[in-house]
Amino acid sequence: MRKILISFCLCIVIFSGCTKTETTLSEEVKEPAEKPLLIGLIPEHNIFDQIERYEPLAHYISKKIGTKIKLTVLPRYGNIVDNFVSAGMDGAFFGSCSYTLAHAKLGIEVLARPVSDDGLSTYYGLIFVRKDSGIKTVKDVEGKIFVFVDKATTAGYLLPLAYFKRNGIKDYKTYLKETYFAGTHEDAIYDVLNKKADIGAAKSTVYYRLADRDPEIIKNLAIIERSPDVPENALAVRKDLEKSIKNKLKKALLSMHNDPDGKNVLKDFGARQFLETTDDDYANVYKYAKEIDLDLATYNYIND
């Protein structure tokens, strides 16, 4: 009898001891503290979207070359030339104009630029108005508000300058009621669409990228002028960057379309692949600058 009781009690003890919790230790893997490559971005879109667009690319490249990449956004196109040295940047995605400026002033070296899904590695500048603005010719522009992007952009400033020059307008500031720099191509387009300005200039890639998302753009805007083709925003690095890193960066970018991960990143970025780029590719920009009598070495790219 006693035995039965004992075994019964034992059973209870054993069953109650079955709720054992397991603990696991998680360890954080620390990456070597190495000075990251600082890459600058120009405000093509609004600054938050811009950084979000480039982050996956930067992450992928850093993984490939084994060096951390930190992105920094600049609120002005021209800032990139000024801040390149002071902020200690190792490279940046330059617009065609800002590249030529930085190349002239700092001797930066261009590596690669993206090829869009359409197979284009270039863009062009556009001048557009609202269809309901009644602006047809340059005469209609007089006394209107013109929105530029930045003095250091081909599409957002050099094109309007060339437009005014071709049409014999010597001082656009007096010819027009008001001009201002929206800072981003996106803002320039939307300012015209939202009637904050009567006429605007922006680059074709941003224009059509936004037009894909927002049908109002095609519906309400009309293009009245375009510039020659210039290279798409390219990655250029400071000339004293270690050659090995330079090569690694170049190799990673140029071969990423052969890698499944890279392909996905490219797809989200909106490109087919990266194309090797040299200073010679910018001949159009130099030529364009010359046409409008712009000396890149002395050009004041700070917005008025």
Add this chain to the structure above:
Amino acid sequence: MKKKIIIGLGIFSLLFLLGGIYIITTIETATSKLDNLVKLHQIELLREHLLIQIKRVQSDLHLKSTRYARGIDTVITHVRNLDTMIDSCFQCHHSEDVLDMLTNVRLNIQDYKYSLSRIFTISANTSRLEAEEDRAFKTGEQLRIKVEDMIRMATINLEKKTQIALKNISNTKTILYILVTIGPFLAAGLGFIFIKSLTKPINVLLKATRRLKSGDLDHRINNLTDEFGEVAASFNKMSDSLKYSMHTIKESEERYTDASKAAKLGHWERDLVNQREFWSKEMYNIFGTDPNTFEPTFDNFIRLIHPDDRQSIVDSFNHSILSRESRSIEARIIRPDGKERIVESKALYKSDGNKEATLIVGTIQDITERKRNEEALLRSHIMFTTVLDSIDTIIYVSDIDTDEILYMNYQAKDVLGDLEGKIRKHVFQNFCSNDKIITPERQPRPEICICEFHDTDHNRWYEIRVRAIEWMDGRIVRMEIAHDFTERKKMEANLRRAEQMRLVGEWAAGLAHEIKNSLAGIKISVEVLSEEQGLTEEDRATVMKAINEIKRIEFLLKSLLNFARPPELHFTVTDVNTVLDHTIDFSLKQLPATSKDTTRITVQRDFDKNLPETMCDALQVKQVFMNILLNARDAMEEGGTLDARTLYIKEDNTILVEISDTGKGISEKIIKKIFSPFFTTKSKGTGLGLAITKRIITQHDGTVQAENRPGGGALFSIVIPVKMPPGYKAL
């Protein structure tokens, strides 16, 4: 009972299961409620963070154009934090209202972001710039107010929920306390009742078992139910059968005791491991020892064994232990009262597994009477066979129907061969057929069938007596007794011949007497005639020849008369040595019948000087010696050695006389006939010499024998008993 146990265990398990389930679910509910609360508080915290972040961005906006302006990267980080936070809000589950509100906030944030980006990138105149900045600020303020509202609302909700949850938890706690407090008592109470219901009948059973153990076979268990009832019934049955078995055992024990007493069979056991001994009561009776004082150890046992048998007992015990064979030993024992008995010991060796013997069990049986009976039986058997086998008569028994020989005595086997167990019909004869010895009712006839049987092959005569007797197994068998009376038959023939010879002798003597008288007249007449002067020399020679022939007839007649009508013996005390000595001298001086040279015969005398004198007829004995000596002389025509020897044989009180020669010996063909009358090898012999010799010796109660010596020549041995007249004393 099994049902009870199952039900009890079932109730216990159910109670524990229910309690467990209840506790687990309450704890689960409480923790999930607490979890929810914690989550709500976290959300609260997140919202607060959102608010703080908005305020931070707003402050960034305020400071933008001042010298405290933060870097664009910092502002971007702050704004992006806003994004992250609002995105994290969408990760939780929300009601439709809250979701709408959150979506609204997110749109506001997007708007705010757009405005912010604008004021950071735009380069325009002051009014445009300010307008942009105002717009951005306003958007930020709206956002702030919206979030603040949201927080307020959520806080109220949260408080309510917190209170409800805490109340629930405290209720749960109370119930748990109650359960934890009452549970063990309830379990203990139930357990006690359950155990009690188990132990009570077990105690009853235990008590009963103890009583049974103490020998109370009459105790019975009542008033138990379930399986315990069955156990009780079995127990009662067991008690009954135990009682019956005890009774049976007691009875059989008594029977065993009686039987072993009657058989004088004792039983013993020897535990080799624990060195313990056991003797049954009869063992003590057999050994004549007192069970109260005698200790049955092996040493004590050995002491009771006859000293001559002790070693063999010990040896055989040791051998049996080693070989593990059971064997029977006979030994003599000497009881304490000095009586000697014979016992038979049998032992069986038991062992655990295949190791050494661990236990010996055995019996001791007093077989003294049996042994004595056996010995008596054996003695009588030996006596019987000795007598029967010593008779020179054939006795055998055969089956009356099958003719199987059932028994033969030694004589029968000797003559007929061992036929026991074999089938033989008409061993001797078929005269005494079955109908002569049994009645038609197959009963033995009282009269005995007797017949004679002549075995012509062996020239033996048997008198056969046949009768039917009842055999050991009850059947009627034929017993034949065949007595060999050949010798008697021969004796009778001899007697008849002797009688004839006597008659012939008497007749011949009468005739010889008549012839002798006539011959005396003829002889005188012829002698007268020979002395006639006128006779020619030739006639005279013829007459002389006739006289010689008449002399020869006279001698023959004299011998015949002598043989046929022997002279009466005159016994005088005689020295045989002297008689022999004189006879040798005389016989050798006699002219030999044929030989011309007698000097070549050498005589060797070997006389016993202690030869006693005896009563005999000296003349007749001389005649005997003369006959033998003359034969010896005749046998040695070419000369030789004659040995004469006398010897007194004290044991038989006889005188032995041996006369041997080195002559040609006696032919084996005739050696048996030489003592017969008228048997002679000599051309002019009468054939009566040795016959007379034999008769004279026979008249002296002696014997005479003739044989050939191994080296050649004949040997005659004469034995005559020494006889003395009453009162005669040797000088």
